Each structure stands twice: as structure tokens, then as C-alpha cells.
Amino acid sequence: MIEITLLEHFIAVANASSFTRAAVQLHISQPVLSRSIKRLEEKVGTALLERTSRKVALTAAGEAFLSEAYFIIERLKIAANDARRIGNGFTEKLRIRVCPSVNWHAQEISHAIRRFQGKWPDVQVEISPLMSVNQAAALLAADIDIGFINLEEVDCTDLEHKHITSVVPCVAVPSSWKLPKSGVTLFELRDRPWMIPDPKLAPSAYDKFSKVCRSTGFExxxxxxAEDGATGAIQVACGLGAAFVEQPVNNPTVxxxxEFIPLKDLPDSLIVHYAIAWSATAPSSQIGNFLSVY
Known part of the structure; x- marks a missing residue:
């Protein structure tokens, strides 16, 4: 039997690519964390991490194990929420997952949820973040009811979905670069450092950005x-590099x-399309109710 703590420790190290950073995030010592990973690898029967003097990387087995570890932790959260819901007297719930990148366009989602709560006040609404790539399987397994997804990252072949918005990204750059606010071309940024999506967490976004740069004529x-939007914004503000972002409405500087700078030669491939997704065969009657007020 593999303890949940071992899974949590493994996920932290995989995300941080560092035992030191993961130990700080978990508020434990590095030797304790190292023993946890060693114990986990002994239980699994193979190496999950490759350790070098500079960083920690997942082995092929570790990459496969990581996706399952995420799923197990998510299922435990669902079980705990179910127990709380029943204990608090709720008989029905609507489970909504939102991909992190849609956070700057969340007002429409919150309005829809409030409309739903106004019409069905006895239904508990459960909302939490979940990467788009993990939402399809959760929807098909009826582990969640509604997903807000980045269409590029999800295979919607067996799902129902409705396009809700398309976002034209701009470039977030350090103010110290003093670039023209009227905009720049991608090629003009060829000699600048970039922060791009982690290929382990968002492989399609990483591949898309790399291909666009190469097609423009530079590596x-x-x-x-960048592991998440908030951390990426801080890194830009600290002068570490440029990043593609979705500019918040009515908020020119986060x-x-x-600073946010328009990209004059933005390829269509960088436009981000979001959708609401659900399973037509899901047992929850609340899915149709939510769609009726969205």
C-alpha cells in the first residue's frame, strides 16, 4: 500500500524539479523528503526521478506515474467533499472544474454560477482548478460534471462542448526593456529571454510557442x-524574461x-479558444440545469 503522503511528496518534487524547493513548499526537511521518494520508488519497484547536480527530472516511468498520482489525489479530494456535503445535509451537487488559464475571464463563469444558485439553492456547487488535459477523462468518468477548458489541450471527440470565447494574447515584458507601447513583432524579441510553459505541465502550449518562434526565424x-500564471507574472516583473499572456480586461498592469505589449505579427495559431464541456452520458441532472443558465 502506498501512503498518500508519499504521492504528495512525489508531486511536489516533480513540479518543483528540485528537492530543496519542494521541501520548502511542503515545510519539511530535505532528508525527510528524500527518504519519502526513496520509499515510494521501492514500493513502485522502479526509479521515478533522475537526480543530477543541477536539477531533478522525471524518468519515463515517473511521467506515467505522475498523471496517475494527480488522479488519485483528485479522487481523494472528491471523496472528502462528498463526505462533507452529505454531513451538511446536501443531497445533490454540481462539480465544476476550471482550467487555470481561464482565470482572467472568470467573471462570466461566476455570473452563471450565481444564476444557477439562485434557481437551485439546494444544490451544492463545488468549484476547483484542474488542468485542461486532465478534464476530459474526469468528465467521461463522471468524476466531474462541467469543465471549462482550453480547446487546444483537450480531445473533445467523446464530449459535448460549446465555444465560449477566443483570446488574442499579447506579450508581457519587463518595464525596464522600454519597448514601444504601440507593439512589437515577434522577430524583434528574438534576442530577449523568454519564459515559456513547462513542457511537463502544458506540452501543447510549449510545442506551439517553440514552433511559432522557429517559423519566424529564431530559436x-x-x-x-513558467509553472503558473501568477508566478510567471512575478518573474516578468522581476525582469527575467518575456511571456505570452492574456491581458486582463481593464487592467493594463498587473x-x-x-507591461503588456501588442504583438504586431501574432500568428492565428497563438489565439486561445475556450469552451464549456460536459459528457452527454453523465448521470447528473444538474448539468442541463447549469447549461440552461449559462
Missing amino acids: PQIAVF FEGM
């Missing part, structure tokens, strides 16, 4: 992999030290 100088 991007990768300064750091952090002091960062």
Missing part, C-alpha cells in the same frame, strides 16, 4: 519555465515592473 532563448 527562443528560454530563461525559465504588477509594477511589467
Whole structure:
């Protein structure tokens, strides 16, 4: 039997690519974390991580194990929420997952949820983030009811979905670069450092960005992999590099030290399309109710 703590420790190391950073995030010592990973690898029967003097990387077995570890942790969260819901007297619920990149366009989602709550106040609404790539399987398995997804990252062949918005990204750059606010071309940024999506967490976004740069005639100088939008924005503001972002509505500057610059030669392939997705065969009657108010 593999303890949940071992899975949590493994996920932390995989995401941080570092025992030191993961130990800080988990508030434990590095030797304790190292023993956890060693114990997990002994239980699994193979190496899950490759350790070098500079970083920690997943082995092929580790990559396969990581996706299942995420799923197990998510299922435990669902079980705990179910127990709380029943204990608090709710008989029905609507489980919604939102991909992290849609967060700057969340107002429409919150309005729809409030409309739903107004019409069906006895239904508990459960909302939490989940990467788009993990939502399809969860929807088909009826582990969740509604997903807000990046269409590029999800195979919707066996799902129902409705396009809700398309977003034209811009470039977030350090203010210290003093670029023209009227816009720049991608080629003009060829000698600048970039922060791009982590290929382990968002492989399609990583591949798309790399291909666009190469088609423009240069190989991007990768300064750091961005693991989430908030961390990426901080890194831009600190001058570490440029990043493609979705500019928040009516908020031209998120952090002091960062500016949003239009991209004059933006390829259509970089436009991001979002959708609401659900399974036509899911047992929840609340899916149709939510769609009726969205």
C-alpha cells in the first residue's frame, strides 16, 4: 500500500524539479523528503526521478506515474467533499472544474454560477482548478460534471462542448526593456529571454510557442519555465524574461515592473479558444440545469 503522503511528496518534487524547493513548499526537511521518494520508488519497484547536480527530472516511468498520482489525489479530494456535503445535509451537487488559464475571464463563469444558485439553492456547487488535459477523462468518468477548458489541450471527440470565447494574447515584458507601447513583432524579441510553459505541465502550449518562434526565424532563448500564471507574472516583473499572456480586461498592469505589449505579427495559431464541456452520458441532472443558465 502506498501512503498518500508519499504521492504528495512525489508531486511536489516533480513540479518543483528540485528537492530543496519542494521541501520548502511542503515545510519539511530535505532528508525527510528524500527518504519519502526513496520509499515510494521501492514500493513502485522502479526509479521515478533522475537526480543530477543541477536539477531533478522525471524518468519515463515517473511521467506515467505522475498523471496517475494527480488522479488519485483528485479522487481523494472528491471523496472528502462528498463526505462533507452529505454531513451538511446536501443531497445533490454540481462539480465544476476550471482550467487555470481561464482565470482572467472568470467573471462570466461566476455570473452563471450565481444564476444557477439562485434557481437551485439546494444544490451544492463545488468549484476547483484542474488542468485542461486532465478534464476530459474526469468528465467521461463522471468524476466531474462541467469543465471549462482550453480547446487546444483537450480531445473533445467523446464530449459535448460549446465555444465560449477566443483570446488574442499579447506579450508581457519587463518595464525596464522600454519597448514601444504601440507593439512589437515577434522577430524583434528574438534576442530577449523568454519564459515559456513547462513542457511537463502544458506540452501543447510549449510545442506551439517553440514552433511559432522557429517559423519566424529564431530559436527562443528560454530563461525559465513558467509553472503558473501568477508566478510567471512575478518573474516578468522581476525582469527575467518575456511571456505570452492574456491581458486582463481593464487592467493594463498587473504588477509594477511589467507591461503588456501588442504583438504586431501574432500568428492565428497563438489565439486561445475556450469552451464549456460536459459528457452527454453523465448521470447528473444538474448539468442541463447549469447549461440552461449559462
